[in-house]
Amino acid sequence: MAGRNGRTVRDLRRANRTAVLQRLYFDGPLSRFELGPATGLSSGSVSNVVADLVADGLVEEAGSVDSDGGRPRTLLRVASGSGHMIGVDVGETRVRIELFDLTLTELARAERPLGQRRYDVDVVVGHIRDGVAEVTETAGVDPGRLLGVGIGVPGIVEHTPDRGAVVHGQTIGWDAVPLEELLRTGSRFPDTVRWFIDNGARTLGQAEMWFGGGRGARNAVVVLFGSGVGACLVTPEVEHGRAVEWGHLTVRVRGRRCRCGALGCLEAYAGAESLLERWREEGGRPPTDTDEETALTAMLAAAYPADGSTPDPAALAVLEETAEYLGAGLSDLINLFQPERILIGGWAGLQLGAGFLPAVRRHAAAYALRHPAEQVTIDLGRLGPDAVTVGAAILPLADFFARGGRRPETAPEGPAPAWRAVLEERAPR
Template sequence: MAERSGRTVRDLTRANRTAVLQRLYFDGPLSRFELGPVTGLSSGSVSNVVADLAADGLVEEAGSVDSDGGRPRTLLRVAPGSGHLIGVDVGETRVRIELFDLTLTELARTERPLTQQRYEVEDIVGHLRDGVAEVLAEARVAPEHLLGVGIGVPGIIEHTPDRGALVHGQTIGWDAVPLEQLLRATSPLPVTVPYFIDNGAKTLGQAEMWFGGGRGARNAVVVLFGSGVGACLVTPEVEHGRAVEWGHLTVRVRGRRCRCGALGCLEAYAGAESLLRRWHEQGGRPPEGADEETALTALLAAAHPPEGTAADPVALAVLEETAEYLGAGLSDLINLFQPERILIGGWAGLQLGARFLTAVRRHARAYALRHPAEKVTVELGRLGPDAVTVGAAILPLADFFTRGGRRVPPAPEGPTPAWRTALEERAPH
């Protein structure tokens, strides 16, 4: 039965379940009495929803607290073992796969190094397939218990009705790669376990906004600083964030060639790959055969050696130039979007950390308009190197919340009769 607004009983039930689940997830444990004001539901509705969620195994008791003169109030929380999630970071130097319980406590992980940043599609699909099987086996979790697999990848993601998620990763040589379709064809996971594929900067932003330095901000930009650079924009209009190809803004006409093939992109100056290349071109000595993370550690050590040792002037100059380009790039984000906060994450951003941040802030304010620059804070992300995998796992978690804690139903074998659809719409569940 539908209300005047067009919402059915099922819609209202789903919305109520979502409201209770989310409040328990982010603010719990809470009593039934406390759930009323924070969800806007009546005491009767709260009791019905809690009973429904408990029957599904999603909510459990978590002790009690004294009440004012009455019986102790039972506290409730989301049951950690009631669902499992996988988050994947297809990064520049490795593929990281982590298995979480419903409260995003890590249960198992595996990492697959990428040799010389090889992004052959077959290799990545193989890493994902084998890595998912490995973490499930390690934690002894059955595949059908998964709520979904979230994957953060470089590039632009196009969601299509017939081929699923397509990855347009120009910097890694991927052109409309049907990653979701390829995974589904080779994965042992049941068809009821969905894949959620999105840009890695967006999954980083999602994690920081839910659990890190972005909590409480209405307007924020989360920057991923790794081999390349990317960003996620969060505003009231795009609550879950939108990836923006910030690394491919032109910062210098006829400048250095970027990995994407264009000239003068921000990434060609501010990414870790370009930073290390410029150090080498100007006489620096990165460790021979080292990966990017090891080489960046060496660069930082050369620029900031132990007390009593002379700093490498070339390393210092390259770092300062990179900080200026990154700050200038942040000024574009400040002028365009006027965020409350900018958070810098990614393995390179976190590795350079506090030594890099002061210079980046200085240059960002120097290049930005005064008014928005005075209102923004620029900080490091708080979730560390696992932020992309946590954010990727949030993708199926957010979908689970949206569905009121219901799992994805099996696909029907044929078209559903109209009479059954009408009855299901009226059903109070």
């Protein structure tokens, strides 16, 4: 039965379960007494919800603490083994697959190098299928008990009603690739396993906002700096983040050709791929027959030699120019969205590291409007190279929380009898 605001009793129960689960997840262990003010629920509602979650195996006791003059209070926490998720990062040089328990403790991982055919759709699909099968077998996890498989990919992800997630990855040659449909076809997983596919910058942003440098911020931008560049925008209106194709803002009219085909994109100056190409054009010698991560390491070593020898002037000049272009690109984000924080992640961003940041901050402040520039901090992300994978695993976890910790039920054939829906609404909890 729906109330005046359109919410049913089932909606209210789900919201209460979500509130308790999330509070225990992020701030636990907590006692029932502490859960009341933390969630805004009455003591009776907390007791009912906790009893329900304990019965479902989602919450367990975690010791006790003394109270003021009364009996010790039992602490509660989320049961780590009550759910499992897989996170997949389709990166520039490899596909990384990780299996996590409910508290995002890694249980198994697999990596598949992409090689020369790195964005061949059949190759990527095969790597994902094989990798998710490998990690579940390694950890001995029943695939049917997974909360889902989250995947971070380059490009724009369109969620369609008939084909699931479709990827428009212009920079990697993917034109409306029905990735979810391809993964489901021939998968060794049961049909009940759900696939969550989104842009890699958004999964990175999700991870940093939940567990990294974005915690506590209402407005933030998380930048993915790899072969190309992208960003995730988080605001109160878009609390789970929205991927923005920041790398394809025009920063120079009739400039360098970007791998998307356009001229003058930020990615043509700030991405690792273009950075290495510009070094080569200026007379640098990136190592051949190796991946971009190794080549960028060599470039940094040439520009900032550890032995105190003379730096490679070409490498140094390209890196300094890159810092200016990146700072100018960040100034656009600052002027448009006025974030509290900007976090730079991705393998290339982390390799460039803290020594690169002062120049980026200086250029961002120079190109941005003064007031919003004074309000923002620019730092490196805190979660390291696994951040995209962790963020991908958060996609099924967030969905699980939104459903109050209940797994999706297999849809029955035909409509449910009306009397069953009424009884379910009236059933005490």
